[in-house]
Amino acid sequence: MGLYDLLQPSDRPAIIEPSGRSSTFTDLHHEAGRLGGYFHRQLGAGGRVLLMQPVGIDLYNVVVGLFAAGATGVLVDPSAGYRRVRETLRRIGVRGVVGPWWAQALRLLFPELRGGHAYLGGLGGTPYARAEGGPLPQGFDAETPALITFTTGSTGRPKAVARSHAFLVEQHRVLSRHLRLGPGDVDLATLPVFALSSLASGATVVFPDSNLRKPASVDPARVLPQVRGQRVSHVTASPAFLAPLARALLKYGDSYPYLRGCFTGGARVSAQLGRDLCIAFPGARVEVVYGSTEAEPIAALDVRSSLDAMEEGEREGLGALVGTPVPEIAVRVVRPGTLEPAGVGEIIVSGSHVNRRYWEDPEADADNKIDEGSTTWHRTGDTGRLDAQGRLWLVGRVADMVGELHPFPLEILAERVPGVRRAALVDAGGPVLAYEGDEAAAGLRRATGIDRIVRVDRVPVDRRHNAKIDRAGLRAMIGGAR
Secondary structure: OOHHHHOOOOOOEEEEOOOOOEEEHHHHHHHHHHHHHHHHHHHOOOOEEEEOOOOOHHHHHHHHHHHHHOOEEEOOOHHHOHHHHHHHHHHHOOOEEEEOOOHHHHHHHOHHHOOOEEEEOOOOOOEHHHOOOOOOOOOOOOOOEEEEEEOOOOOOOOOEEEEEHHHHHHHHHHHHHHHOOOOOOEEEEOOHHHHHHHHHOOOEEEOOOOOOOOHHHOOHHHHHHHHHHOOOOEEEEOHHHHHHHHHHHHHOOOOOOOOOEEEEOOOOOOHHHHHHHHHHOOOOEEEEEEOOOOEOOOEEEEOHHHHHHHHHHHHHOOOEEEEEEOOOEEEEEEOOOOOOEOOOEEEEEEEOOEOOOOOOOHHHHHHHEEEEOOEEEEEEEEEEEEOOOOOEEEEEEHHHOEOOEOHHHHHHHHHOOOOEEEEEEEEOOOEEEEEEEOOOHHHHHHHHOOOOEEEOOOOOEOOOOOOOEOHHHHHHHOOOOO
């Protein structure tokens, strides 16, 4: 069984694009089935294609069609740059490209794509929109990869995470029980993989009128009318996307009471943002969802009932509260790289929706997986602790420690200093605290105990979420690259 088998045809809208173009669940099931027959004939089970189709109806017709064929879609973040995309293509090996007419040019740009097929959804070539279908496979190995995506590579080269058909179904099972989406719900989808689970739950997916590759660029004047017009009931997005929406509503004393679920993660969520979201969306269950490409979700925090704890944690420099581990996962805090328990240490996880191995990458497996009998523990790379109530607090990344200092507690204390918009601790020949905002060096030294303070025009952030600090870029910016 795969996600294609979970789709129930109906006349309800399945996907609504910013232009207003829409498709029903019957349309999605039909198109995915037709394309599945086509891809089965062209690729066979396990055949891999690079997905360059922009987010929208056509992309999901293709992705679910690949699932129906038992084939594999490969998602590469174009913002990773030419060198990393080439490295990715060499490692994975694909038999074609799916995308609009300009996807043909990729075969000229990347030698690894030459000789493969181009399945085009627009001008030029043979548009897959007119491809002749065929019979779907009678069955295929559910452990065959259905989707290959990549980690951000923020602390090293990106690692290929292969989700099998069975894994995606299990991940959907966990997510659906947690997010509680169903027929009649309308999900503002900003994370393409999460949208698959929403569709499998029978919820309508609305894509925001925004560049999903740059969450912080969201224009509330374009997205909020969509939210109201489509009567959106749920949203899952990074803090960088949600913060401008909440600020725009609060600026005019407005709110959107019809939202029932607001889920955010991918970067540290402040108590102030949590409070803003609760006011802007008064009818919503507001949650911080903690997870990673390899394990999603790991833990969840009900923000409304935890605002006092979040505020106290920031005031006392305890770190970022991300909530209680979900029931389907096991969590330990250990000395990095071991199974030895630690009060504050690396967070490792195991469970049925936790990736056990990377795609043909023994080196990455050796660095990031720990086997204990038949159990495989995934090293998240995050550092933190479990408190007496079983809640998880994050204090940073193993790779971002500066000596014995964890960055999050100090950065949180720094951002409470008046005039400081964002702060980041980096190792540049010793601990250096960089910040953007008004002149506040003296206050920062008193608050954090860090002597070397550097003011910068902008603390750089990651490309995917626009919220995580790009520490390598920051070190280079302040002249402390290693």
